[in-house]
Amino acid sequence: MQTNMTNTMTDQAVSTGQSVQAEGNQKPAMEVRGLSFAYGNNKVLRNISLQIEKGKITTIMGANGCGKSTLFSLMTRNLNPRKGKVLLHGKNIQNMKLMDMAKKVSIVHQYNSAMDDITVEKLVSYGRTPYMKLMATESEEDKRIIDWALEVTNLSKYRDREVGKLSGGQRQRVWIAMALAQNTKILFLDEPTTYLDIRYQIEILELIKKLNREYGITIIMVLHDINQAIHFSDRVIGLSEGKIIVEGSPSEVISTESIQKLYGIKLNVATVEGQKFVLTV
Amino acid sequence: MPQRNRKQRGVNRRKGHQMNEKTISEDTGFQVLPSEGQLQDRNRKQKRVMRATISFVVVILALVILFFAAINIGSLQVSFGELLQGLFVKRIENVATIWDLRFPRIMISMLAGAAIAVSGVLFQAVLKNPLADPGIIGISSGASFAAVLITAFAPSLYFFTPLVAFLGGVVAFFLVYCLSWKGGLSPLRIILTGVAVNALFTGLASAFNSMSGGDMTGVASIVEANITQKTWDDVVTLFPYVAAGLILAVLFIGECNLLTLEDKTARSLGVNVNTTRIVISLVAVLLASIATAIAGAISFLGLIVPHIGRILVGSDHKVLVPFSALAGALTFLLADTLGRTIAAPYEVSAAVIMSVIGGPFFILLLRRSTKYAN
Numbered sequence: 001m002q003t004n005m006t007n008t009m010t011d012q013a014v015s016t017g018q019s020v021q022a023e024g025n026q027k028p029a030m031e032v033r034g035l036s037f038a039y040g041n042n043k044v045l046r047n048i049s050l051q052i053e054k055g056k057i058t059t060i061m062g063a064n065g066c067g068k069s070t071l072f073s074l075m076t077r078n079l080n081p082r083k084g085k086v087l088l089h090g091k092n093i094q095n096m097k098l099m100d101m102a103k104k105v106s107i108v109h110q111y112n113s114a115m116d117d118i119t120v121e122k123l124v125s126y127g128r129t130p131y132m133k134l135m136a137t138e139s140e141e142d143k144r145i146i147d148w149a150l151e152v153t154n155l156s157k158y159r160d161r162e163v164g165k166l167s168g169g170q171r172q173r174v175w176i177a178m179a180l181a182q183n184t185k186i187l188f189l190d191e192p193t194t195y196l197d198i199r200y201q202i203e204i205l206e207l208i209k210k211l212n213r214e215y216g217i218t219i220i221m222v223l224h225d226i227n228q229a230i231h232f233s234d235r236v237i238g239l240s241e242g243k244i245i246v247e248g249s250p251s252e253v254i255s256t257e258s259i260q261k262l263y264g265i266k267l268n269v270a271t272v273e274g275q276k277f278v279l280t281v
Numbered sequence: 282m283p284q285r286n287r288k289q290r291g292v293n294r295r296k297g298h299q300m301n302e303k304t305i306s307e308d309t310g311f312q313v314l315p316s317e318g319q320l321q322d323r324n325r326k327q328k329r330v331m332r333a334t335i336s337f338v339v340v341i342l343a344l345v346i347l348f349f350a351a352i353n354i355g356s357l358q359v360s361f362g363e364l365l366q367g368l369f370v371k372r373i374e375n376v377a378t379i380w381d382l383r384f385p386r387i388m389i390s391m392l393a394g395a396a397i398a399v400s401g402v403l404f405q406a407v408l409k410n411p412l413a414d415p416g417i418i419g420i421s422s423g424a425s426f427a428a429v430l431i432t433a434f435a436p437s438l439y440f441f442t443p444l445v446a447f448l449g450g451v452v453a454f455f456l457v458y459c460l461s462w463k464g465g466l467s468p469l470r471i472i473l474t475g476v477a478v479n480a481l482f483t484g485l486a487s488a489f490n491s492m493s494g495g496d497m498t499g500v501a502s503i504v505e506a507n508i509t510q511k512t513w514d515d516v517v518t519l520f521p522y523v524a525a526g527l528i529l530a531v532l533f534i535g536e537c538n539l540l541t542l543e544d545k546t547a548r549s550l551g552v553n554v555n556t557t558r559i560v561i562s563l564v565a566v567l568l569a570s571i572a573t574a575i576a577g578a579i580s581f582l583g584l585i586v587p588h589i590g591r592i593l594v595g596s597d598h599k600v601l602v603p604f605s606a607l608a609g610a611l612t613f614l615l616a617d618t619l620g621r622t623i624a625a626p627y628e629v630s631a632a633v634i635m636s637v638i639g640g641p642f643f644i645l646l647l648r649r650s651t652k653y654a655n
Contacts, residue, residue, distance in 0.1 A: 112542070115596040
């Protein structure tokens with residue numbers, strides 16, 4: 001029942017292109033409570049709690065080894081917490097079925113691979129897996145959402161192309177389209193701009209922004225580039241040594257001091273037209 | 282002009298997806314042509330479909346022709362009319378002999394060939410390794426060792442040979458999987474471990490063959506992959522397992538496709554990757570083991586057939602699995618028929634033929650591709 005409701009809501013967003021950002025900002029989309037994790041004796045996360053606001057772009061940032069990848073893996077259920085829990089709409093994700101979670105949360109991982117000779121359309125259609133019944137064929141509904149995912153990511157004209165023939169930027173868009181085909185309200189992205197030329201980095205980030213602004217999808221991502229994180233996020237969560245050091249809207253929390261705490265280097269922060277820039281040279 | 286419009290849209294609908302780009306502007310009737318790139322993509326797609334269709338037709342035709350040729354190759358020969366008469370109308374001595382001697386081995390060749398080729402496809406999907414072959418990674422020899430044990434020591438349990446062989450295959454697969462796991466599965470490590478496991482079980486099987494005097498035809502026929510003496514009983518034993526294995530393989534086509542993605546990605550789509558991998562592995566082991574129990578250990582078949590299949594019909598398991606089943610049946614039957622023709626009246630076993638052809642092919646694949654070996 002609940003799943004149906006979620007579907008209908010997103011469907012409306014799909015068909016009208018309206019922002020659904022306004023509704024229900026009170027309850028967090030996801031919540032992390034007292035999360036701890038360690039590899040052996042090496043403590044990576046120490047008692048972390050945070051909330052992911054609905055309809056916002058949240059970026060997890062920090063230096064190498066600060067625990068941001070671990071936090072990402074725990075929130076996407078690729079690792080199991082030692083202590084604490086991750087809640088999705090108030091439910092512990094550990095107790096959810098993978099299939100049910102895949103209908104609520106989609107994830108674009110950093111490394112991806114596929115058969116070279118599969119077409120873009122076919123690969124994107126894999127995003128419908130959580131909705132597929134055994135041996136069933138694609139329904140009209142499936143086709144409509146796949147078409148929508150291709151359209152939004154600007155891939156419609158490449159639908160018949162083999163994935164092996166795409167450029168890096170196009171391929172990244174295919175993985176995003178596959179996640180979109182899952183028709184979820186929450187989208188995770190792990191360093192979605194790595195390995196891409198700057199032009200494609202911006203293209204991908206603009207696409208992510210569009211998904212958030214036009215379709216109300218809650219975005220949680222890990223970004224390496226400080227300025228891109230500031231520029232494209234509503235909220236940033238900065239980690240250092242397994243603890244949250246910085247949390248809030250980038251214009252408020254980014255400063256020379258907070259950057260020094262996060263990355264251990266003193267960098268000037270300039271403000272141009274109300275927008276903060278960390279001078280990374 | 283409007284008529285043309287309707288026709289165009291009809292074509293689009295039949296192709297199974299709505300065109301997103303506006304192919305035709307409704308109000309003006311002018312056509313907005315798809316870009317050159319799109320046309321090229323569609324052309325290539327059509328060509329791929331065409332090539333796949335032709336490949337299926339050719340393999341099926343070749344299989345039918347070879348089937349009838351194989352019936353008639355040997356010291357006894359009958360005409361086609363005689364054959365039909367002997368099979369369906371009245372008893373003809375020559376046809377009856379062929380029915381008892383040649384039909385079983387033809388059926389076994391086809392069933393075992395289909396089973397081994399599909400098993401190869403499944404192993405390659407599960408291990409993410411295009412070089413995985415039930416023969417090379419030791420599954421067949423594990424199964425054959427178990428079959429030898431039961432044939433030598435408990436011949437009365439002959440009926441259970443396929444099940445015991447399956448257990449042997451599972452043990453071999455478990456060994457290969459665990460021993461080559463080191464924070465992940467490297468394609469090369471799987472092959473190397475597999476070679477060692479294969480050597481171990483092949484050695485054990487030979488040892489037991491020698492210890493049992495080497496003259497027990499049952500044991501020897503498994504070790505040497507000799508299917509000369511097979512009867513209809515063997516066909517009846519083999520058939521239900523192969524049929525079950527192939528049906529299961531078809532049921533897991535979608536999962537095989539999803540396993541070609543990174544594990545994390547498949548998991549984010551709601552697939553329980555570990556469970557899926559274990560279940561598909563068991564199907565693959567089942568197919569390889571029962572084929573081995575009846576027809577003996579055959580190397581390279583499970584490697585060559587899927588590889589050629591990927592070139593001809595593509596990597597989508599929806600077409601690759603059925604194609605490999607057909608092409609596997611064709612290849613094994615061809616190897617067996619060649620084996621009993623080239624040095625008649627002496628016979629060269631299909632396994633030997635496959636090794637002689639498969640070895641160089643395997644080396645060629647290793648040398649040609651940088652992708653497999655790192």
